[in-house]
Amino acid sequence: MFLIPVVALIIGFLLIYNLRFFLPAAYADYLAIAILAGLDSIAGGIRARLEENFEEYIFVTGFFVNMALAAFLAYLGDRMGINLYLAVVVALGVRIFQNLGRIRGRLTARLLHRRLAASQTEEI
Amino acid sequence: MKKLPSIHPDRARLQWLLTLAVVCLVMGALLAIQVRSNPPQERFLFSRFGVTGGGPLGALSQVLAATQKQVEEQAAEIAALRKQTTEYERAMIREKDITKPLAEQLTNARVSLGLTAVEGPGIVLEVNDSTLSLGEKSPQDLESVFLVHDFDLLQITNELWTAGAEAISLNGQRIVGGTAIRCVGPTTQVNGVPITAPYRFVALGDPDTLANSLNLPGGVLDRLRSVKFRISLDKEPRLALPAIATAKKFQYARPVESTSAAKSKPSF
Numbered sequence: 001m002f003l004i005p006v007v008a009l010i011i012g013f014l015l016i017y018n019l020r021f022f023l024p025a026a027y028a029d030y031l032a033i034a035i036l037a038g039l040d041s042i043a044g045g046i047r048a049r050l051e052e053n054f055e056e057y058i059f060v061t062g063f064f065v066n067m068a069l070a071a072f073l074a075y076l077g078d079r080m081g082i083n084l085y086l087a088v089v090v091a092l093g094v095r096i097f098q099n100l101g102r103i104r105g106r107l108t109a110r111l112l113h114r115r116l117a118a119s120q121t122e123e124i
Numbered sequence: 125m126k127k128l129p130s131i132h133p134d135r136a137r138l139q140w141l142l143t144l145a146v147v148c149l150v151m152g153a154l155l156a157i158q159v160r161s162n163p164p165q166e167r168f169l170f171s172r173f174g175v176t177g178g179g180p181l182g183a184l185s186q187v188l189a190a191t192q193k194q195v196e197e198q199a200a201e202i203a204a205l206r207k208q209t210t211e212y213e214r215a216m217i218r219e220k221d222i223t224k225p226l227a228e229q230l231t232n233a234r235v236s237l238g239l240t241a242v243e244g245p246g247i248v249l250e251v252n253d254s255t256l257s258l259g260e261k262s263p264q265d266l267e268s269v270f271l272v273h274d275f276d277l278l279q280i281t282n283e284l285w286t287a288g289a290e291a292i293s294l295n296g297q298r299i300v301g302g303t304a305i306r307c308v309g310p311t312t313q314v315n316g317v318p319i320t321a322p323y324r325f326v327a328l329g330d331p332d333t334l335a336n337s338l339n340l341p342g343g344v345l346d347r348l349r350s351v352k353f354r355i356s357l358d359k360e361p362r363l364a365l366p367a368i369a370t371a372k373k374f375q376y377a378r379p380v381e382s383t384s385a386a387k388s389k390p391s392f
Contacts, residue, residue, distance in 0.1 A: 059147070
């Protein structure tokens with residue numbers, strides 16, 4: 001069941017890969033940072049789901065808007081001559097780590113609960 | 125904190141998974157674009173030239189790589205064409221005697237212009253940075269006194285020409301009329317090609333004359349040796365020098381039609 005998103009990821013990848021979609025290399029860095037923002041959104045979404053805070057609209061809009069914002073900030077930085085790219089990378093990196101940490105916490109807690117519940121029911 | 129309205133848990137789960145699936149589809153697509161548009165060698169370029177990010181700089185690195193590749197290809201083409209031309213000339217010489225002196229003139233001109241590879245007796249001079257140092261904590265600009273600079277190389281070239289060298293090369297680059305030896309940051313460039321120490325001069329000419337002229341007291345080598353720069357000078361009976369890699373096109377300098385001496389006065 002939970003493999004659906006993974007399968008979707010692979011399908012999306014293969015689809016575009018084989019269509020030989022090409023982006024001018026000048027934009028490669030902006031796309032990279034947009035992907036990072038996307039990863040952060042996904043991590044945040046999974047974390048929210050595990051904490052039972054998940055809101056679909058926030059997740060979906062956040063995903064697209066964050067990606068656009070990240071790319072835009074990097075572009076703005078280039079025009080201004082400030083390396084804003086770096087700031088975005090650091091901020092997103094920190095968030096990803098925080099989210100992943102909370103996901104890890106929740107998952108291990110769930111795993112422990114199940115083990116504990118299983119052993120308790122066995123006793124009974 | 126708002127909580128989702130209670131739906132059947134499996135339905136909620138499916139909905140969540142589908143949302144995530146759509147988002148992952150988009151992610152996969154973007155990753156594919158990124159992977160397609162950014163082959164590993166460009167990443168190497170970014171790290172090599174210190175480009176940490178930014179579209180325009182990335183594009184410039186790419187342009188640089190492409191141009192360098194073009195230069196290499198064109199140099200190879202020039203070498204091949206020159207070979208062809210010399211073969212045609214050889215055939216012509218065999219046919220007619222009139223063309224012999226012309227061909228000789230042409231060969232001489234080519235040698236002095238550095239358009240052909242040449243061989244003959246001469247000297248090999250290697251110059252390397254000084255063994256002296258002011259100490260580990262001395263500042264960078266003072267330390268540079270003990271490094272070989274462009275003006276040292278230029279002086280050596282000067283002395284070689286004066287001593288009667290007929291062809292000179294520096295680290296494999298032929299020194300011709302338009303050759304510039306300059307310091308660009310930490311590296312030296314000859315004919316636009318970056319080179320580093322040890323600097324190896326190969327000069328064709330009378331080995332004894334060249335060596336004696338270079339070793340004259342008060343000359344470049346004398347000065348460098350006194351500050352303990354590493355110099356090695358060898359006379360060789362047989363040396364080979366390459367031709368200059370790229371051809372020069374003259375846009376502003378045009379040959380003067382020499383109809384009479386009065387008309388063709390050079391303007392100083």
